[in-house]
Amino acid sequence: MADAVVSSGRKNMSFGDFDDKLTGAIRIQKASISFGQGKNAVEAVQKIELDIKPGEFVSLLGPSGCGKSTLIGAIGGFTPLTSGQIGVDGESVKKPGPDRGVVFQQHTLFPWKTVIANVEFGLKMRGVSKNERREKAREILVHVGLEEFLHHYPDQLSGGMQQRVSLARVLVNRPRVLLMDEPFSALDAQTRLQVQGMLLNLWHEFRMTVVFVTHDIDEAVYLSDRVVVITRRPGRIKAQVPVELERPRVPRLLTSPDFMKLKRECMDLLLEETGATLGSLRTAELPKQQNEELVAI
Amino acid sequence: MNQSIQLEETELESFAALNAAKDVSRWRRRGWTILIRILSLLLCVSFWQVASTYHWNLGIRFEFVPTPTEVFHSVAEMVQSPKFVSNVRSSLFRIFAGFFIAAVLGIGLGLLVGRFKLAGNILMPPLEVLRPIPAVAWIPLAILMFATAEESMVYITFIGAFFPILLATIHGVESLDPRYLYASQTLGAGPRDIFREVLLPGAMPSIITGLSIGMGTSWFSLVTAEMISGQFGVGYYTWEAYTLQNYPDIVLGMITIGVLGMGSSYLIKKTGYWLMPWFRPGGKT
Numbered sequence: 001m002a003d004a005v006v007s008s009g010r011k012n013m014s015f016g017d018f019d020d021k022l023t024g025a026i027r028i029q030k031a032s033i034s035f036g037q038g039k040n041a042v043e044a045v046q047k048i049e050l051d052i053k054p055g056e057f058v059s060l061l062g063p064s065g066c067g068k069s070t071l072i073g074a075i076g077g078f079t080p081l082t083s084g085q086i087g088v089d090g091e092s093v094k095k096p097g098p099d100r101g102v103v104f105q106q107h108t109l110f111p112w113k114t115v116i117a118n119v120e121f122g123l124k125m126r127g128v129s130k131n132e133r134r135e136k137a138r139e140i141l142v143h144v145g146l147e148e149f150l151h152h153y154p155d156q157l158s159g160g161m162q163q164r165v166s167l168a169r170v171l172v173n174r175p176r177v178l179l180m181d182e183p184f185s186a187l188d189a190q191t192r193l194q195v196q197g198m199l200l201n202l203w204h205e206f207r208m209t210v211v212f213v214t215h216d217i218d219e220a221v222y223l224s225d226r227v228v229v230i231t232r233r234p235g236r237i238k239a240q241v242p243v244e245l246e247r248p249r250v251p252r253l254l255t256s257p258d259f260m261k262l263k264r265e266c267m268d269l270l271l272e273e274t275g276a277t278l279g280s281l282r283t284a285e286l287p288k289q290q291n292e293e294l295v296a297i
Numbered sequence: 298m299n300q301s302i303q304l305e306e307t308e309l310e311s312f313a314a315l316n317a318a319k320d321v322s323r324w325r326r327r328g329w330t331i332l333i334r335i336l337s338l339l340l341c342v343s344f345w346q347v348a349s350t351y352h353w354n355l356g357i358r359f360e361f362v363p364t365p366t367e368v369f370h371s372v373a374e375m376v377q378s379p380k381f382v383s384n385v386r387s388s389l390f391r392i393f394a395g396f397f398i399a400a401v402l403g404i405g406l407g408l409l410v411g412r413f414k415l416a417g418n419i420l421m422p423p424l425e426v427l428r429p430i431p432a433v434a435w436i437p438l439a440i441l442m443f444a445t446a447e448e449s450m451v452y453i454t455f456i457g458a459f460f461p462i463l464l465a466t467i468h469g470v471e472s473l474d475p476r477y478l479y480a481s482q483t484l485g486a487g488p489r490d491i492f493r494e495v496l497l498p499g500a501m502p503s504i505i506t507g508l509s510i511g512m513g514t515s516w517f518s519l520v521t522a523e524m525i526s527g528q529f530g531v532g533y534y535t536w537e538a539y540t541l542q543n544y545p546d547i548v549l550g551m552i553t554i555g556v557l558g559m560g561s562s563y564l565i566k567k568t569g570y571w572l573m574p575w576f577r578p579g580g581k582t
Binding site (some may be wrong): 074076077095096097098101102107110112113121122125126153155169170172297 | 476
């Protein structure tokens with residue numbers, strides 16, 4: 001279903017002229033971020049060391065309030081680091097820029113602009129002529145299956161459609177890095193599966209690096225090449241789980257044994273973090289054996 | 298079987314009858330409401346008529362209050378009088394000039410103060426000192442400050458409108474979700490773009506509210522200024538009517554001020570809708 005939505009505009013599309021060399025390598029070195037000052041200072045993330053390859057799909061998975069969104073903000077360039085360094089393709093991140101597109105959780109489309117004007121925004125900022133940017137924005141909106149909603153306002157669209165517009169708005173800038181901060185967490189399960197499929201297709205086509213923040217284990221494993229598990233605050237890297245499942249990923253994968261195994265691994269890691277605070281859900285109470293019939297929690 | 302069909306039919310009929318009855322009763326109720334409202338208005342006007350005709354004294358002295366019929370006659374005369382029209386015109390010009398300057402300065406400074414802490418620290422202390430002073434209290438000084446009475450009245454009108462517009466704009470910018478700023482920056486927006494593309498439209502609902510409050514206060518200020526120091530204008534007309542003991546014209550002036558105020562608020566509201574097609578809940582363009 002998700003495939004169908006994306007492939008509709010795929011053949012006549014060319015977002016071509018990519019460099020042969022993939023870009024979008026991210027290097028995070030000893031990155032720490034604190035908020036507030038003196039006694040009230042709260043350390044959100046602490047000494048994060050992380051290398052992300054060009055074109056890689058990495059999820060940051062962690063309990064809520066662990067600072068994973070803060071880290072996204074730092075890569076995006078709108079949350080300053082307290083210490084350490086973040087570089088994209090060897091360039092130190094200093095401020096926000098269109099090479100690093102950000103999709104937030106919800107409600108960040110400009111409500112005063114129509115769908116197509118929202119998508120055009122990045123091109124307008126670059127001084128692209130009116131006709132050209134209209135055309136490009138239209139193309140990409142066709143691509144995400146929204147050609148019938150070009151002149152609607154965001155408030156007139158469903159949550160899933162809004163997130164598709166958000167994606168289109170960022171992708172029209174052809175970012176090297178796509179940063180996603182729990183982009184689908186406000187969507188219902190069906191819609192989420194659909195936009196996840198769409199995201200994977202777009203990622204494949206645009207060949208950009210994706211850093212995806214989520215607290216949903218299924219989502220992290222299903223989408224990523226690598227899941228980075230973050231500890232409770234102050235956020236540190238607890239473990240990294242490589243996901244070597246075949247691509248393209250299809251929803252059926254969600255119930256396969258390999259998937260379940262990875263999911264368990266992540267869950268155990270995550271529960272070590274949250275277990276202390278969630279009395280009712282302790283690692284010890286989960287079945288020891290790998291259970292292939294276990295579909296979802 | 299026949300019987301059952303018949304039964305259905307009668308049932309349907311009775312439903313239809315029930316619905317019709319409901320409709321009728323709804324219309325009847327609406328008719329009553331309108332009737333009651335009109336009667337209430339008429340009652341007040343006739344009370345006014347009777348009280349002023351018979352010079353009642355109920356603590357409020359109706360002795361000098363013109364009757365509605367007298368007022369009505371002066372309305373008829375006024376339509377032909379060029380003096381009245383020119384008075385309205387000079388008031389409208391003052392409102393337009395004062396309000397326009399207030400809107401430009403209020404929105405411009407409001408955007409700056411809302412966006413930059415430094416701008417707030419520099420601009421707000423003197424403005425906060427001046428803000429509690431009612432526009433009317435400025436009148437004597439304004440007369441001294443400006444060469445012509447015209448300029449001083451435009452200034453008073455400006456003062457009346459400026460603060461509501463300024464404060465509403467600041468509030469609109471400050472309450473804007475910072476993620477709109479982040480989003481625009483990650484899409485490549487520079488500092489100027491942020492003002493034009495994000496802050497101004499984002500604060501627009503609040504700005505429109507400020508403009509309509511400012512419109513009310515600027516009329517209030519202007520009418521007072523015209524009564525005290527003016528030449529021409531509806532406020533002056535009303536006060537002149539009192540000094541010339543032309544009492545029906547006092548009420549006429551009052552009504553004119555009300556109508557003009559209402560009309561200009563309506564214009565602001567319409568402009569708001571026109572500027573913000575996205576803002577109507579559930580609306581489409």
